[in-house]
Amino acid sequence: xxxxxxxxxxxxxxxxxxxxxxxxxxxxxxxxxxxxxxxxxxxxxxxxxxxxxxxxxxxxxxxxxxxxxxxxxxxxxxxxxxxxxxxxxxxxxxxxxxxxxxxxxxxxxxxxxxxxxxxxxxxxxxxxxxxxxxxxxxxxxxxxxxxxxxxxxxxxxxxxxxxxxxxxxxxxxxxxxxxxx
Numbered sequence: 631x632x633x634x635x636x637x638x639x640x641x642x643x644x645x646x647x648x649x650x651x652x653x654x655x656x657x658x659x660x661x662x663x664x665x666x667x668x669x670x671x672x673x674x675x676x677x678x679x680x681x682x683x684x685x686x687x688x689x690x691x692x693x694x695x696x697x698x699x700x701x702x703x704x705x706x707x708x709x710x711x712x713x714x715x716x717x718x719x720x721x722x723x724x725x726x727x728x729x730x731x732x733x734x735x736x737x738x739x740x741x742x743x744x745x746x747x748x749x750x751x752x753x754x755x756x757x758x759x760x761x762x763x764x765x766x767x768x769x770x771x772x773x774x775x776x777x778x779x780x781x782x783x784x785x786x787x788x789x790x791x792x793x794x795x796x797x798x799x800x801x802x803x804x805x806x807x808x809x810x811x
Contacts, residue, residue: 706781706810716746716755723755723807726780734771736763739800752810756785759803762792768801781808 640648720743731738740760747754763771775782786804 716753719746719753719755719807719809720757723757723780723782726778726782727757727759727775727805730774730778731759731761731771734774735767736761736771749808752808755807755809757805757807759801759805761801761803762798763801764797765799768799775805781810782806783808 724741724743727741728738738759738761740758742758744756744758747756761768772784772787775784783806784803785806786802788802790800790802792798792800
């Protein structure tokens with residue numbers, strides 16, 4: 631049985647057109663069935679890579695910000711890791727105030743702790759302090775309060791002249807220590 635060539639009855643030009651048509655159909659089929667799915671998958675992968683890179687950049691920024699927060703927090707960590715009771719905290723606070731007053735050359739008249747309270751940052755321990763002093767040592771004392779290793783802040787300050795020709799003033803202070811929890 632002999633196979634007959636289907637293109638045998640066609641002219642040379644018609645055969646060239648048939649071959650060209652077959653080649654074009656094969657190329658289009660190949661493009662649609664092979665290259666287009668591969669190309670679309672590569673585009674999807676590129677998009678996934680871009681999304682992952684952006685997420686990685688964002689995560690690295692957040693890590694850097696977290697490290698900055700940890701570094702800033704390290705300065706206040708001793709204040710946050712207090713394990714003592716309220717009485718121990720008040721005793722430490724009174725000792726700190728008394729030591730700072732002594733270093734500044736002040737004489738304390740009276741110190742009264744007040745009941746502890748809560749704040750947004752943690753617990754606050756207020757202390758009322760009365761003293762008599764000239765202005766220069768008082769300013770040194772106030773500066774040392776704000777530079778203390780404890781989070782001490784002067785909430786109220788009242789100055790009353792002592793009277794006469796003396797440069798001394800009577801001072802009333804309300805000092806708060808904030809313990810971060």
